[in-house]
Amino acid sequence: MAINASNESSSHARIRLGMVGGGQGAFIGAVHRIAARIDDQFELVAGALASDPVRAKASAKELGITDDRAYGSFEEMAKAEAARADGIEVVSIVTPNHMHSPVAKAFLEAGIHVICDKPLTTTVAEAEELVALARKTGRVFVVTHNYTGYPMVRQARAMIANGDLGEIRLVQAEYLQDWLTERLEASSHKQAAWRTDPARSGAGGCIGDIGTHAYSLACFVTGLKLDELLAQLSTFVEGRRLDDDVQILLKWKGGAKGMLWASQVAVGNENGLTLRVCGSKGGLEWAQENPNHLWFTPYGRPKQLLTRGGAAALGEAGRVTRIPAGHPEGYLEGFATIYAEAARAIRAARVGEKPHPEVIFPTVEDGLAGVKFIDAAVKSSASEGAWVRMT
Secondary structure (H helix, E strand, C coil), rough: CCCHHHHHHHHCCCCCEEEECCCCCCHHHHHHHHHHHHCCCEEEEEEEECCCCHHHHHHHHHHHCCHHHCCCCCHHHHHHHHCCCCCCEEEEEECCCCHHHHHHHHHHHHHHHHHHHHHCCCCHHHHHHHHHHHHCCCHHHHEEHHHCCCCCHHHHHHHHHHCCCEEEEEEEEEHHHHHHHHCCHHHHCCHHHHCCCCHHHHCCCHHHHHHHHHHHHHHHHHCEEEEEEEEEEEEECCCCCCEEEEEEEECCCCEEEEEEEEEECCCCCCEEEEEEEECCCCEEECCCCCCCEEEEEECCCEEEEEEEEHHHCCCHHHHCCCCCCCCCCHHHHHHHHHHHHHHHHHHHHCCCCCCCCCCCEEEHHCCCHHHHHHHHHHHHCCCCCCCCCCC
């Protein structure tokens, strides 16, 4: 196992973790709990796992959380845990989008580190407030754009930073699904219901749910900053209140151009997250459904397949690789890498230090950039395709 989250501090005690959301019937909460356990750096000791107090406490009991740390509300949890000598060091926020801001704010103000699911908030103003508060409190703030934790994504980032592609010219990102092809939210499907509800999801549907992942991945790998975008957000399913298909033209600072297509009604696609980057010297292509492969094409030479267990693993891919070559490493491990990097930052904070420079995770500032991306795309689409500059 290449990742070692314990070498930032002489203390090897597991990090005391709390969770808000993620109780009975939730999907992403279980993913976060698995990710936190993979590298054995966290111990879940407290939770406010649902908006309904009865269900919250029942969920906590199922997970082995003691009665005195099974809370009926996040406000109660933040106050009580901050007062305990053995209180949580970090909270994981796995609620629907509209609750990210109030929950994160409460725990930051209580002096507790934050790991928050994406998007950071539902409005730019809320995101800017969290950035200011995180800086003021000095707490670690991690946004779980999990695909940035994949080994070959790290390798691609390192190769671009090393100049292997030359000057970046084209960046194309796709994230295609088909699970919302029918109006699933009209049934009792919990995940579809909140993701298509403006009150809980925010102004963006598909763009906030998966479009931000594609955007985050493009920014993380290339290091580029977006200058302008032109977006068309469409709603194909009758009666749906938010977009289910997103098509965007991108202008990056420095002159690169690109496209982003995200859809949850693209029949025949399950989880088709793909990134293509072309520069003056070569190109890279990576697809989430085959995550251990990275295609590299130096200009004028045959395409090369780089694998997680090959020579490429000597670099950034190797640092975040856990299992031997040929064994698939993907979704859960990508989340686990984010948690492992968070652990290193939190362990450093325990002793008043900064983490090693190699520690990389999406920050609260990256979360703000994602919310600004959603906001700009919604504005562009509402103005019938006007170019909108990122602020």
